[in-house]
Amino acid sequence: MARVVVLGAGISGHTAALHLRRKLGKQHEVVVVSPNSTWNWIPSNIWVGVGRMDSEQVTFELAPVYRKKGIVFRQAKAVAIRPEGSETSARPSVDVVHTSSGRQGESESIEYDYLINATGPKLNFGATPGLGPDGGHTVSVCTYGHAEQAARKLDEIIDRLRRGERQRLVIGVGHGTCTCEGAAFEYTFNVEHELREAGVRDLAEIVYLSNEYELGDFGVGGMSFAQNGFVTTSQLWTESLFRERGVRSILRAHVQRIEEGRLFYETLDGTEAELTFDFAMLLPPFRGQDLQAVARDGSDITDQVFAPNGFLKVDADYTPKPVEEWKASDWPSTYVSPLYPNVFGVGIAFAPPHPISVPRKSPTGTVISPAPPRTGMPSGLMGRAVAESIVDMIDRGARTPTHRASMAEMGAACVASAGAGLTKGTAASMTMYPVVPDYDRYPGYGRSLTQTSGEIGLAGHWMKHLLHHMFIYKAKANPGWSYIPE
Amino acid sequence: MTENKATAPPEGTGVTDLPPELASTAPMPTQRTVRLRTNLPYQAVRFGAVSLRMMRMVLKSHG
Ligand SMILES: Cc1cc2nc3c(=O)[nH]c(=O)nc-3n(C[C@H](O)[C@H](O)[C@H](O)COP(=O)(O)OP(=O)(O)OC[C@H]3O[C@@H](n4cnc5c(N)ncnc54)[C@H](O)[C@@H]3O)c2cc1C
Numbered sequence: 001m002a003r004v005v006v007l008g009a010g011i012s013g014h015t016a017a018l019h020l021r022r023k024l025g026k027q028h029e030v031v032v033v034s035p036n037s038t039w040n041w042i043p044s045n046i047w048v049g050v051g052r053m054d055s056e057q058v059t060f061e062l063a064p065v066y067r068k069k070g071i072v073f074r075q076a077k078a079v080a081i082r083p084e085g086s087e088t089s090a091r092p093s094v095d096v097v098h099t100s101s102g103r104q105g106e107s108e109s110i111e112y113d114y115l116i117n118a119t120g121p122k123l124n125f126g127a128t129p130g131l132g133p134d135g136g137h138t139v140s141v142c143t144y145g146h147a148e149q150a151a152r153k154l155d156e157i158i159d160r161l162r163r164g165e166r167q168r169l170v171i172g173v174g175h176g177t178c179t180c181e182g183a184a185f186e187y188t189f190n191v192e193h194e195l196r197e198a199g200v201r202d203l204a205e206i207v208y209l210s211n212e213y214e215l216g217d218f219g220v221g222g223m224s225f226a227q228n229g230f231v232t233t234s235q236l237w238t239e240s241l242f243r244e245r246g247v248r249s250i251l252r253a254h255v256q257r258i259e260e261g262r263l264f265y266e267t268l269d270g271t272e273a274e275l276t277f278d279f280a281m282l283l284p285p286f287r288g289q290d291l292q293a294v295a296r297d298g299s300d301i302t303d304q305v306f307a308p309n310g311f312l313k314v315d316a317d318y319t320p321k322p323v324e325e326w327k328a329s330d331w332p333s334t335y336v337s338p339l340y341p342n343v344f345g346v347g348i349a350f351a352p353p354h355p356i357s358v359p360r361k362s363p364t365g366t367v368i369s370p371a372p373p374r375t376g377m378p379s380g381l382m383g384r385a386v387a388e389s390i391v392d393m394i395d396r397g398a399r400t401p402t403h404r405a406s407m408a409e410m411g412a413a414c415v416a417s418a419g420a421g422l423t424k425g426t427a428a429s430m431t432m433y434p435v436v437p438d439y440d441r442y443p444g445y446g447r448s449l450t451q452t453s454g455e456i457g458l459a460g461h462w463m464k465h466l467l468h469h470m471f472i473y474k475a476k477a478n479p480g481w482s483y484i485p486e
Numbered sequence: 487m488t489e490n491k492a493t494a495p496p497e498g499t500g501v502t503d504l505p506p507e508l509a510s511t512a513p514m515p516t517q518r519t520v521r522l523r524t525n526l527p528y529q530a531v532r533f534g535a536v537s538l539r540m541m542r543m544v545l546k547s548h549g
Contacts, residue, residue: 239512244520381547410547413540426523429536431543451543457523459533463540485544 002028002394005094005112007078007291009034009062011042011376012347013118015383015486018477021069023391030070031110035077035099037061039475040144043376044468046183048147049281050154050190052420055144058468060476069477075100076108078289081115083305083340084296092342114390117312117345118383121286124175130258131174131284137258138174138280141187150281154191157279161200167278170263172209174282176254176368179219181212182375184283185238186417191281192245193419193426201246207275208242208249209265209282211368213360215239215249219370221357223432226449234430237454241418241428250275252360254368255282270363286371288312288349305339312345313338316353323358328408328438330354334401335386341400342393344386347379356436376471377412378435380486381405408436411451415464418456427460429453 004024006017009032020030038059047053066073076096083092091111098106123142125132133139139150157167171188173181188208195201208215216222216234223234242249252268262276288310293302307313316332330353337343345351356372382405389401411433418426431453437446445452474484522528 236512240515243512244515377544377547411543412547413543423526424524429540431539433543433546451546453539455532455536457532458526458529459536462529462533463536485548 002113003031003111004028004114004116004390004394005031005033005110006116006118007033007094008118008120008347008349009036009039009073010118010120010347010379012120012349012379012383013116014039014062014475015380016116016118016346016387017066017071018069018475018481019384019387020390021071022482023388024394026070028394029072031072031074031112032062032066033074033076033078033094033096033110034062035075037063037075037100039065041468041472041475042142043183043464045141045144045147046186046190046417047420048144049139049141049150049187050194050420051151052190052194055148058144058472060472065475065477074098074108074110075103078117078119078291080292080294081117081305081343082109082294082296083115083337083343086294086296087298092340112342114342114393115344116383116386116390117291117343117349118347119289119291120348122289122310123284124287125284127177127285128174128255128257130263131255131282137260138282140283141183141281142283153279154194157204158195158198158200160278161195161198161203164203166203166205168205168207168276169279169281170207170209170275170277171281172207172250172253172283173211173285174255174258175285176211176266176366177371178211178283178285179371179373180283180286181210181370182218182373182414182416184208184210184281185218187281188247189241189245189418190420192247193421193424197421197424206247207277208247209253209255209275210249210251211253211370212251213268213357213369214251215242217357217370219355219357219373220432220435221437221446223430223447223452223454224445224449225453231445231449234454241456252368254362254366258282266362266364266366266368268360268362268368286348288351305337305343307351309351311351312343312349314345314350316351318351318353321354326354328406328434328436328440331406331408331436333404333406333409334389335382335405336389336401344390344401346382346386348374350374350382372436374407375412375414377414377486378405378407378410381410384486406436408434408438410434415460415467417461417464420461422461423458425461426456426458427464428456429460429463 216238293305385405
């Protein structure tokens with residue numbers, strides 16, 4: 001009997017667990033460790049953040065699903081991995097601390113044969129003083145709880161606008177090294193749409209504040225599309241939307257600190273400035289969860305197993321190199337740890353070899369450029385590939401992973417909402433192939449011009465709504481779930 | 487990368503402490519383009535096209 005332990009029940013971990021259970025015989029055990037009792041379809045948190053959905057519509061309880069599928073669920077938080085075993089047992093294990101109301105604070109050691117780290121991002125609000133909803137001065141939409149708070153705050157702003165008070169809303173990222181600019185973009189245009197629907201747009205000033213070098217970068221270095229006989233860019237396309245909807249932008253910015261109603265930022269050219277606001281939704285930078293790695297003799301090997309940013313090192317080429325030497329092959333494909341052949345890192349939890357957007361620093365040395373995004377579709381594909389590799393390792397004795405899911409060999413389909421509503425909503429539907437540009441295969445643009453595309457319209461909104469229902473249906477492991485692609 | 491030039495802030499926004507607007511030279515969509523974005527029959531057709539494009543991408547990425 002083999003035991004596979006999956007840390008994290010987000011998009012990548014939950015996908016991995018369901019496929020493992022589907023393919024592995026009943027004599028093997030699949031254990032999921034996750035601190036929350038619920039699964040959250042994070043992309044729809046944007047709609048929770050503008051009051052279009054409530055948290056019940058974007059979450060469901062995990063325990064019944066795992067019970068139905070025969071997956072063991074530990075509502076707990078992993079704190080340390082012992083990939084070489086411990087002084088008392090030769091079997092590798094993971095230390096967890098329970099978070100459910102009945103077992104809160106209780107420690108447990110879970111032995112494993114295979115481990116998947118799918119713990120996603122630690123929302124690092126602490127990187128910028130004053131950032132975040134817990135003790136800071138800004139709201140967030142990263143969790144459904146945060147998004148509900150954001151919606152309440154937005155309601156207050158709308159009330160003030162109705163009373164004739166001018167309001168400035170700043171939406172974007174709260175640090176020079178943030179990723180997930182697509183989510184900030186979505187929230188910006190959803191808020192803009194809600195203000196128009198409420199009839200108060202004229203008194204509101206919306207400012208998009210980002211670490212991107214130009215609009216439309218989205219942390220993937222922008223995109224090029226073939227359209228109407230020309231090659232056009234996501235920059236032009238995004239700028240057009242900003243102009244049309246009257247959204248101002250501050251780019252190439254690193255937020256240094258935030259006080260009540262004002263924030264201080266530095267831009268790539270070294271300028272320091274202050275911006276007052278009435279409402280600010282700024283995403284935090286991400287880092288890996290605080291997981292320690294411990295050797296058999298008890299010594300701390302965290303810095304060997306994890307990168308300095310806390311993400312798990314996998315089969316990527318981490319040799320520092322200049323942008324001109326970046327290769328598609330730098331990116332991992334099997335997500336196996338180079339040190340432990342039974343440990344994997346998927347989704348946001350794996351350490352990328354380098355950014356996708358060109359890294360830049362201000363004259364004072366502040367890094368102001370997006371970290372690489374690991375969006376839903378790639379995260380799901382990685383989870384599935386790793387699950388299938390582990391099945392082959394267990395069932396067929398494969399010594400190395402058999403399935404690949406490199407971000408340089410996969411595409412992504414992204415639908416960025418620009419306002420909700422069955423007849424008035426819009427969204428930008430984008431496809432890009434591959435996610436990580438490959439200049440050897442696609443000289444000039446790094447991506448296929450025919451398979452990289454974008455368009456804005458109501459169809460995109462319908463698509464986003466359909467995906468919301470489809471992925472929640474799939475995550476609940478309802479009949480036929482495995483036919484719905486990642 | 488396109489060159490951007492400064493423009494005055496939009497009327498009624500009360501902007502005083504912001505750097506120049508960036509997206510000032512980008513093309514504005516025509517009224518027709520904006521209308522088509524929420525035109526139900528047209529968007530029904532686009533929904534089919536977008537679904538096909540996404541499905542192709544998904545199939546290609548699933549190997
Ligand atoms: C507001 C927002 C909007 C987004 N919109 C889109 C979109 O439209 N399209 C898209 O493709 N992507 C979108 N994304 C990105 C998408 O959410 C991520 O790509 C995806 O969630 C990554 O999956 P993951 O499994 O790596 O991490 P997550 O989904 O974050 O899952 C991590 C899991 O690990 C658990 N965990 C944390 N710490 C521990 C621990 N110590 N031990 C055990 N478990 C732990 C967490 O509770 C969680 O269950 C958005 C992200 C945000 C924040």
